[in-house]
Amino acid sequence: MTQQAIANKVTVVALVENEPGVLNRVASLFRRRAFNIDSLTVGRTHKPDVSRMTIRVDAGSEYARKIANNLQKLVNVIDVRVIDNEPHIERDLALIKVRSDDAHSRNTLTEICDRYPARIVDVGPHVAIIEMVGTEVFVEKFIDEVRPIGIVEMIRTGVVSMGRGTRIHDTSVTRRDLARAIVQASSARNGRKS
Amino acid sequence: MRLTGSEIIMECLLREGVHVMFGYPGGAILPTYDAMAKYDDRLHHVLVRHEQGASHMADGYARATGEVGVCIATSGPGATNLVTGLATAMMDSSPIVAITGQVPIPAIGSDAFQETDVTGVTLPITKHNYLVTDVDDLAYTMKEAFHIARTGRPGPVLVDVPKDVQNAVTEFIYPEGPIFLPGYDPPAAADTYQIDAALRLIDQAERPIILAGHGIIMSGAMQEVRELAERAQIPVALTLLGKGALPEDHPLVIGMMGMHGEASSNLAIQEADLLIALGMRFDDRVTGNLKTYAVNARKIHIDIDRSEINKNVRADVGIAGDLKTVLKQLLPKLERKSHPDWIHQIRDWLEDSSERDILNYETPGRLLTAQVINDIWRLTGGDAITVTDVGQHQMLEAQYYPHQRPSTLLTSGGLGTMGFGFPAAIGAKFGVPDEEIWAIVGDGGFQMTLCELATARQENVNVNIAIINNHFLGMVRQWQELFFEKRYQATPMVNPDFCKLADAYGIPNRRVTQRDEIEAAVAYARGIDGPTLIEFVVEKEEMVYPMVPAGADLHDMKRRPKPGES
Numbered sequence: 001m002t003q004q005a006i007a008n009k010v011t012v013v014a015l016v017e018n019e020p021g022v023l024n025r026v027a028s029l030f031r032r033r034a035f036n037i038d039s040l041t042v043g044r045t046h047k048p049d050v051s052r053m054t055i056r057v058d059a060g061s062e063y064a065r066k067i068a069n070n071l072q073k074l075v076n077v078i079d080v081r082v083i084d085n086e087p088h089i090e091r092d093l094a095l096i097k098v099r100s101d102d103a104h105s106r107n108t109l110t111e112i113c114d115r116y117p118a119r120i121v122d123v124g125p126h127v128a129i130i131e132m133v134g135t136e137v138f139v140e141k142f143i144d145e146v147r148p149i150g151i152v153e154m155i156r157t158g159v160v161s162m163g164r165g166t167r168i169h170d171t172s173v174t175r176r177d178l179a180r181a182i183v184q185a186s187s188a189r190n191g192r193k194s
Numbered sequence: 195m196r197l198t199g200s201e202i203i204m205e206c207l208l209r210e211g212v213h214v215m216f217g218y219p220g221g222a223i224l225p226t227y228d229a230m231a232k233y234d235d236r237l238h239h240v241l242v243r244h245e246q247g248a249s250h251m252a253d254g255y256a257r258a259t260g261e262v263g264v265c266i267a268t269s270g271p272g273a274t275n276l277v278t279g280l281a282t283a284m285m286d287s288s289p290i291v292a293i294t295g296q297v298p299i300p301a302i303g304s305d306a307f308q309e310t311d312v313t314g315v316t317l318p319i320t321k322h323n324y325l326v327t328d329v330d331d332l333a334y335t336m337k338e339a340f341h342i343a344r345t346g347r348p349g350p351v352l353v354d355v356p357k358d359v360q361n362a363v364t365e366f367i368y369p370e371g372p373i374f375l376p377g378y379d380p381p382a383a384a385d386t387y388q389i390d391a392a393l394r395l396i397d398q399a400e401r402p403i404i405l406a407g408h409g410i411i412m413s414g415a416m417q418e419v420r421e422l423a424e425r426a427q428i429p430v431a432l433t434l435l436g437k438g439a440l441p442e443d444h445p446l447v448i449g450m451m452g453m454h455g456e457a458s459s460n461l462a463i464q465e466a467d468l469l470i471a472l473g474m475r476f477d478d479r480v481t482g483n484l485k486t487y488a489v490n491a492r493k494i495h496i497d498i499d500r501s502e503i504n505k506n507v508r509a510d511v512g513i514a515g516d517l518k519t520v521l522k523q524l525l526p527k528l529e530r531k532s533h534p535d536w537i538h539q540i541r542d543w544l545e546d547s548s549e550r551d552i553l554n555y556e557t558p559g560r561l562l563t564a565q566v567i568n569d570i571w572r573l574t575g576g577d578a579i580t581v582t583d584v585g586q587h588q589m590l591e592a593q594y595y596p597h598q599r600p601s602t603l604l605t606s607g608g609l610g611t612m613g614f615g616f617p618a619a620i621g622a623k624f625g626v627p628d629e630e631i632w633a634i635v636g637d638g639g640f641q642m643t644l645c646e647l648a649t650a651r652q653e654n655v656n657v658n659i660a661i662i663n664n665h666f667l668g669m670v671r672q673w674q675e676l677f678f679e680k681r682y683q684a685t686p687m688v689n690p691d692f693c694k695l696a697d698a699y700g701i702p703n704r705r706v707t708q709r710d711e712i713e714a715a716v717a718y719a720r721g722i723d724g725p726t727l728i729e730f731v732v733e734k735e736e737m738v739y740p741m742v743p744a745g746a747d748l749h750d751m752k753r754r755p756k757p758g759e760s
């Protein structure tokens with residue numbers, strides 16, 4: 001992939017309620033509206049009730065805004081933000097299994113890994129597994145260099161990102177906190193235990 | 195108070211102000227039906243004959259009242275029968291809450307008897323849905339469901355309740371106070387810069403036009419829109435669901451737009467230099483070919499749904515907000531304006547249209563749908579609530595029954611659901627019992643939900659059913675005539691004797707075949723306190739004009755020839 005093509009990519013970050021079916025709702029929305037996305041990752045946050053989705057879109061900011069506006073309509077989506085030109089950190093992780101059955105390939109591999117934030121995490125008589133973490137562009141570059149040695153298997157997590165500085169993208173209260181608080185408050189008022 | 199899940203559902207319905215629910219029982223919802231007995235005096239259950247009817251009735255109730263309509267069904271086939279009604283309500287932003295039974299939690303996922311993944315099935319056709327897995331979640335889930343259904347851009351919400359949750363007992367604590375849905379925050383007001391930008395465009399416009407949609411009625415912004423139109427002298431074109439947003443005899447109202455809209459409205463849109471789109475969504479049935487749509491016009495688009503802005507038509511000023519709130523921000527700063535030349539131009543177009551009006555033709559011995567509908571309009575003083583089905587009669591209703599008040603035309607616009615009209619009329623009557631209700635339905639669509647004749651009889655619902663019988667799936671036949679060289683494949687119908695059918699259900703009826711019989715038949719129907727059915731046997735091969743063929747340019751209308759032309 002060219003760097004130009006990657007530069008056209010925009011990231012949509014969504015904080016979602018960590019409830020069954022939320023991923024289904026998001027996937028259903030993308031399919032229904034025929035939104036084309038590049039990658040989607042979901043992971044936990046420091047709050048047990050909140051998950052965070054990072055969605056990469058390959059069609060510019062306007063398209064990303066459309067997606068964001070639709071995501072925002074989902075009740076379980078707490079907050080959505082489009083990250084295009086604001087400063088941010090992004091990371092993609094790749095596990096790459098490459099041929100390493102001769103000295104030459106092993107040497108080349110070690111040499112390439114030295115120049116990248118990449119580690120050889122498993123070595124066998126025939127293949128090795130490398131872990132590479134970096135920006136999407138950087139991971140692409142690394143893969144391009146490793147490819148001639150002979151990639152036999154690969155998985156990438158997809159990009160996750162976070163805005164720099166003090167603009168915090170977070171939610172202070174979650175739904176379940178509140179629902180619980182209300183029940184407790186009303187039972188206290190009624191003098192009953194729930 | 196310790197209650198079962200079923201009782202909690204009833205308690206929650208009462209607290210939402212629900213008096214009536216439309217439903218059909220079955221195994222997985224039986225505990226809830228059993229609990230109904232205790233609440234019978236305050237919560238009336240209407241037994242439908244098919245769950246699709248229940249969802250359309252809830253929808254009709256919602257459209258007539260602006261309140262949430264409620265329908266109930268059992269798991270599996272009961273729930274899947276609701277699907278058409280949910281999709282219909284979704285497309286037209288109608289607030290309904292559907293409660294469905296589900297197999298007990300331990301059986302979920304096992305392909306148990308009558309198990310269907312209903313939240314999965316209805317995910318894309320509901321505004322939101324829930325599977326309640328703990329009886330302690332039930333009360334606040336019900337409260338959220340009603341809140342989501344009726345606020346923001348309204349829509350259907352489904353609550354799926356497993357049988358064991360209905361049976362489970364818990365301390366019932368109704369969640370008083372505000373609802374906390376951090377992910378649900380419909381927009382309300384506009385920013386000042388947006389208001390100023392809109393005002394600037396209005397001020398610069400020489401040929402402005404207001405596109406008045408359903409959102410006006412749902413936001414209750416009728417008065418504000420009227421003020422905007424009058425003060426800035428802006429003509430108003432209506433969408434199908436926007437009919438009634440302003441009285442149709444208002445001098446600035448120029449009629450419906452779109453595929454079967456007034457030619458003058460469509461021409462005005464194409465010639466305009468400013469579109470002010472209020473609570474409408476630029477559906478393809480109103481825009482025609484987007485590439486040539488209102489190309490000379492700048493666009494102000496105000497809608498409560500953020501995702502509608504720039505979806506089909508790019509807005510120069512796009513405001514996501516509640517229409518009434520936004521117009522209240524705008525009106526104090528709005529200058530008086532006038533556009534005499536523009537309005538004069540539109541009047542000329544209107545005159546040409548009325549020359550082509552079918553009612554101005556000599557049609558001896560023939561009964562035309564337009565005549566039937568226009569006579570019903572005249573004989574009801576134009577003040578009835580009409581509920582239509584889908585097809586030619588629907589478009590002719592829109593053309594020949596001018597509506598003066600909001601929420602007096604109930605019709606399936608977005609989904610175009612045949613079978614909607616009759617059950618929706620029943621639902622509407624429960625919501626507004628003092629209104630006169632006419633279900634205006636085609637011979638085709640009526641047969642899709644006519645089993646509800648039994649419901650109308652059992653409940654003695656005072657709706658007048660006008661069947662427009664052209665012995666054809668008329669609208670499809672029209673397309674076949676225009677675009678398929680009159681190959682009438684699967685559109686002619688051998689119909690039952692509708693009057694005998696009504697007899698079988700114990701419903702008073704009349705058949706009309708001549709224009710001079712209309713008045714007596716309408717008077718007959720109006721005189722009976724209960725359901726009546728009038729069959730109007732009309733011309734078989736009528737056409738609805740004007741017509742913008744699907745995908746054609748909006749100004750590229752097929753018109754009825756003027757008298758004398760061929």
Ligand SMILES: Cc1ncc(C[n+]2csc(CCOP(=O)(O)OP(=O)(O)O)c2C)c(N)n1
Nearest residue numbers: 585586587610612636637638639667668669
């Ligand atoms: C459930 C459903 N099936 C099919 C259609 C396609 N369709 C649109 S109009 C129409 C014909 C309607 O015929 P009828 O009810 O007799 O009304 P008419 O057009 O003759 O007034 C059909 C089949 C539809 N809108 N809805």
Ligand SMILES: [Mg+2]
Nearest residue numbers: 636637666668
């Ligand atoms: Mg017909």
